[in-house]
Amino acid sequence: MGNKRRKFSNDFKARIAIEALKGLKTTAQIAAEHKLHPTQVTAWKSQLRDSASGVFSSSTSTESKNEEQLTAPLYEEIGRLKMDIKWLEKKL
Secondary structure: OOOOOOOOOHHHHHHHHHHHHHOOOOHHHHHHHOOOOHHHHHHHHHHHHHHOHHHHOOHHHHHHHHHHHHHHHHHHHHHHHHHHHHHHHHHO
């Protein structure tokens, strides 16, 4: 059997990505220090760079989008059920 897969906390990933973004050390040096693969450091760095703008956006806009995504299918189901009830009332 192989080694167990390591899991890293979000805080650890953020610290490594910020360290890589600073550019004081090379990716290889950071990876060697923390016993990681350089590709992983690069991936975390690009993830941070891509999603950094989301840190400064208001959380209410994302909450409202999530709420809409949750409620839209429910309203559709309610509409279908109401139509079924009307159809059944006509048949009786």
